Amino acid sequence: MAxxxxxxxxxxxxxxxxxxxxxxxxxxFKMVDGDYGPKPLHSFQKKDETIGVWGKTVLNGLLTPDLxxxxxxxxxxxxxxxxxxxxxxxxxxxxFDREMKLGATxxxxxxIEIDDTSFDVKQIESGAKTKASHAR
Numbered sequence: 001m002a003x004x005x006x007x008x009x010x011x012x013x014x015x016x017x018x019x020x021x022x023x024x025x026x027x028x029f030k031m032v033d034g035d036y037g038p039k040p041l042h043s044f045q046k047k048d049e050t051i052g053v054w055g056k057t058v059l060n061g062l063l064t065p066d067l068x069x070x071x072x073x074x075x076x077x078x079x080x081x082x083x084x085x086x087x088x089x090x091x092x093x094x095x096f097d098r099e100m101k102l103g104a105t106x107x108x109x110x111x112i113e114i115d116d117t118s119f120d121v122k123q124i125e126s127g128a129k130t131k132a133s134h135a136r
Contacts, residue, residue, distance in 0.1 A: 012041060012052035015059070016090065018078035022053055025102045026063060026072045029055065044072070045102070062094040071100035 024044035031038040040055030042063055073095040082088035
């Protein structure tokens with residue numbers, strides 16, 4: 001077995017604009033305390049870096065436990081239609097290839113946790129700041 005090493009670049013981004021995207025092996029999520037309470041930070045392993053993506057309600061619903069270790073493509077598609085009197089939710093398109101796997105074992109939603117504490121939890125956004133999203 002050859003020695004390999006991976007480090008986090010400390011990036012934590014939000015996919016808020018139409019066309020914003022991330023791709024890589026989905027590693028799961030961890031809950032991070034923020035200004036408006038805890039919110040999920042999803043983790044993706046790219047070739048030589050790990051990147052965190054702040055969760056939004058629709059995105060949290062798409063990134064399910066069975067995708068841990070699977071190569072995924074996530075793209076923001078703008079706003080979805082709003083329910084009467086509510087703010088429109090962000091929409092996302094998720095593509096994945098189950099044949100491209102890291103060998104990770106799917107876990108239950110409660111067991112998924114990232115041990116990497118090296119993420120800088122300051123949010124790097126491509127748009128205006130928003131209030132906290134509702135985690136599932």
